[in-house]
Amino acid sequence: MDVFQYSFDNWVVKIQDMELLVRVAEGGSMTRAARQLGLTPAAVSAAVGRVEAFIGVRLFERTTRSIHPTEDGFAVLDGCRDVIDRWHQTLEQVQGGARQLSGTVHVSAPADTTYQVLEPAIAEVSAEHPRLQVVVHPSDTVAHLHRDAIDMAIRYGQLPDSALFARRLVTCPSILVASPSYLEEHGSPHTPDDLRDHRVVTLRLSGAAVLSWTLRQAGGAHEVALESPLCGDGFLARRWAIAGRGIARKSLFDVIDDLEEGRLVRVLSDYTSGPEAIHAVFPSRRYLPARVRAVDRAITGAIGARAQRCHRWLEHAAR
Amino acid sequence: MDVFQYSFDNWVVKIQDMELLVRVAEGGSMTRAARQLGLTPAAVSAAVGRVEAFIGVRLFERTTRSIHPTEDGFAVLDGCRDVIDRWHQTLEQVQGGARQLSGTVHVSAPADTTYQVLEPAIAEVSAEHPRLQVVVHPSDTVAHLHRDAIDMAIRYGQLPDSALFARRLVTCPSILVASPSYLEEHGSPHTPDDLRDHRVVTLRLSGAAVLSWTLRQAGGAHEVALESPLCGDGFLARRWAIAGRGIARKSLFDVIDDLEEGRLVRVLSDYTSGPEAIHAVFPSRRYLPARVRAVDRAITGAIGARAQRCHRWLEHAAR
DNA sequence: TTAGTTTACGGCGACCGTAAACATA
DNA sequence: TATGTTTACGGTCGCCGTAAACTAA
Numbered sequence: 241m242d243v244f245q246y247s248f249d250n251w252v253v254k255i256q257d258m259e260l261l262v263r264v265a266e267g268g269s270m271t272r273a274a275r276q277l278g279l280t281p282a283a284v285s286a287a288v289g290r291v292e293a294f295i296g297v298r299l300f301e302r303t304t305r306s307i308h309p310t311e312d313g314f315a316v317l318d319g320c321r322d323v324i325d326r327w328h329q330t331l332e333q334v335q336g337g338a339r340q341l342s343g344t345v346h347v348s349a350p351a352d353t354t355y356q357v358l359e360p361a362i363a364e365v366s367a368e369h370p371r372l373q374v375v376v377h378p379s380d381t382v383a384h385l386h387r388d389a390i391d392m393a394i395r396y397g398q399l400p401d402s403a404l405f406a407r408r409l410v411t412c413p414s415i416l417v418a419s420p421s422y423l424e425e426h427g428s429p430h431t432p433d434d435l436r437d438h439r440v441v442t443l444r445l446s447g448a449a450v451l452s453w454t455l456r457q458a459g460g461a462h463e464v465a466l467e468s469p470l471c472g473d474g475f476l477a478r479r480w481a482i483a484g485r486g487i488a489r490k491s492l493f494d495v496i497d498d499l500e501e502g503r504l505v506r507v508l509s510d511y512t513s514g515p516e517a518i519h520a521v522f523p524s525r526r527y528l529p530a531r532v533r534a535v536d537r538a539i540t541g542a543i544g545a546r547a548q549r550c551h552r553w554l555e556h557a558a559r
Numbered sequence: 560m561d562v563f564q565y566s567f568d569n570w571v572v573k574i575q576d577m578e579l580l581v582r583v584a585e586g587g588s589m590t591r592a593a594r595q596l597g598l599t600p601a602a603v604s605a606a607v608g609r610v611e612a613f614i615g616v617r618l619f620e621r622t623t624r625s626i627h628p629t630e631d632g633f634a635v636l637d638g639c640r641d642v643i644d645r646w647h648q649t650l651e652q653v654q655g656g657a658r659q660l661s662g663t664v665h666v667s668a669p670a671d672t673t674y675q676v677l678e679p680a681i682a683e684v685s686a687e688h689p690r691l692q693v694v695v696h697p698s699d700t701v702a703h704l705h706r707d708a709i710d711m712a713i714r715y716g717q718l719p720d721s722a723l724f725a726r727r728l729v730t731c732p733s734i735l736v737a738s739p740s741y742l743e744e745h746g747s748p749h750t751p752d753d754l755r756d757h758r759v760v761t762l763r764l765s766g767a768a769v770l771s772w773t774l775r776q777a778g779g780a781h782e783v784a785l786e787s788p789l790c791g792d793g794f795l796a797r798r799w800a801i802a803g804r805g806i807a808r809k810s811l812f813d814v815i816d817d818l819e820e821g822r823l824v825r826v827l828s829d830y831t832s833g834p835e836a837i838h839a840v841f842p843s844r845r846y847l848p849a850r851v852r853a854v855d856r857a858i859t860g861a862i863g864a865r866a867q868r869c870h871r872w873l874e875h876a877a878r
Numbered sequence: 879t880t881a882g883t884t885t886a887c888g889g890c891g892a893c894c895g896t897a898a899a900c901a902t903a
Numbered sequence: 904t905a906t907g908t909t910t911a912c913g914g915t916c917g918c919c920g921t922a923a924a925c926t927a928a
Binding site: 903 | 928
């Protein structure tokens with residue numbers, strides 16, 4: 241181990257080393273951190289060992305399969321995060337004049353939302369800042385923002401408790417939809433119980449498939465058990481519904497285009513999920529880089545505009 | 560200029576670079592910073608240029624004789640100071656268990672105080688922490704704490720306005736003293752005007768010699784013009800007074816040993832300067848390293864103990 | 879085995895010191 | 904001319920990648 245050849249007098253810790261430590265800790269793995277940083281696991285291991293040797297304190301407990309910070313490690317990581325934040329803030333303050341944003345922003349959102357809403361918004365911000373790279377991670381789970389170094393995520397509905405920071409963007413109910421062709425062939429359900437005689441397409445969120453829908457109206461809530469021949473992510477569920485494969489339960493937000501253009505029709509209109517929130521979620525950092533703020537602006541704007549169309553559609557349908 | 564060979568992708572800024580920038584700014588000179596850091600001016604120049612190239616912003620305006628931060632430079636330096644503080648704080652928090660202090664502490668104090676008070680206190684703290692180096696800068700001016708990278712200074716009397724942080728330690732009046740042998744030969748003065756017939760030894764503070772003394776008593780203040788054959792720093796003035804070369808005006812704090820042991824005798828006892836404060840002065844940093852706090856404790860303790868002896872002596876003399 | 883961490887080693891290049899050139903008061 | 908900054912250049916060593924060894928699940 242060549243760490244002990246170092247002459248400690250000249251020794252320094254680099255901002256890059258601190259970012260590496262944070263990525264190792266938040267990723268929970270040196271190998272994952274190496275992938276994220278574009279390094280080899282060997283380099284990451286050496287860097288961690290180097291910093292540990294310099295500070296004279298063990299920062300991570302390692303087992304062959306996992307790695308987690310020691311008590312001292314947490315203290316150092318807190319310091320590293322503060323230092324990184326302050327330094328990036330300083331750089332941005334000084335380089336701010338150069339309005340050309342650069343770097344990489346990782347965004348996570350449900351697949352369907354990504355394709356319909358984020359993609360155009362991101363294309364726009366990307367055209368404005370050619371040196372900015374936006375990496376999209378379609379995913380239905382919010383749990384891994386830190387581990388996967390996601391800068392921003394879009395999430396529907398209730399958020400699990402976590403150390404993340406969330407901002408509510410809009411609210412939009414979920415509704416049941418089917419294609420005109422399907423309804424022509426199978427007829428429309430008029431009560432929740434009618435759904436038993438219909439084909440339904442359901443989501444598979446975070447592993448487990450959805451086995452029941454809860455439908456609400458003024459009178460109360462109906463729990464409907466489901467037996468679904470088709471089961472996939474939100475994007476596929478919508479595609480299948482459009483293709484006439486069955487009745488789907490989707491956020492109005494995702495199907496507003498299809499409703500406006502007649503590809504889908506709402507069924508059981510008296511029943512909704514009640515308003516469901518859409519949130520922007522961020523890893524809990526004090527300081528949000530300009531490049532993330534730019535992407536945030538674009539996405540938030542697109543979502544706001546789309547939500548307005550949803551509310552107009554609801555008013556129109558009520559008449 | 561080899562800066563432009565660097566592949567900016569791998570680029571990082573080190574904590575050491577930030578400390579270098581701060582030292583250049585506070586020292587107002589690359590060469591001075593180089594001396595303080597144990598580097599060559601060439602290395603400092605290269606490091607500054609390197610960081611400037613990395614950030615893409617000029618941090619210092621240079622003329623061949625002076626160097627001062629640009630507007631962006633001030634912003635970056637603020638960031639650097641914050642980062643350095645936070646990082647050192649982190650290190651200390653984690654390394655605190657190892658009670659072995661190390662590093663260097665630069666202390667500035669008037670020469671006489673250094674020899675009589677600081678030296679024993681520092682010897683003690685130095686014995687406790689063998690890897691700690693204390694560098695003493697005897698100096699009568701407080702203006703250059705930042706420029707000369709002084710960690711702590713002891714100052715008498717009124718402090719000039721500055722961006723420094725001062726803590727008042729004790730108060731102690733200045734008095735007039737002479738040796739018994741001198742008084743035997745020349746007699747004691749009984750009024751301030753009598754001083755015209757005596758030899759006096761005066762201080763030379765910050766260049767200009769002291770040309771008059773202000774003596775206060777219940778009735779009012781006397782300004783006495785001086786013509787001094789001997790003029791030096793506080794230590795020399797005391798030595799000369801002990802050697803019978805004349806009457807000196809010293810802080811009681813500096814001559815308490817000599818009074819107690821009879822080497823000096825107070826003259827014109829009805830007149831004092833009124834209470835004069837002794838301050839500990841620090842460069843204005845949010846965070847004071849443990850090594851500085853340790854030296855501070857030792858010096859402050861020694862000064863406090865000595866001041867108590869002064870007050871006891873005053874009470875005793877009043878009887 | 880498998881999937882991760884650590885060690886060994888070779889090579890590139892960052893950064894320092896030396897020394898000389900350069901630029902103003 | 905004197906003093907501080909910058910450039911040029913050679914050498915050292917920090918740090919990365921490759922590849923193999925190691926270790927617990």
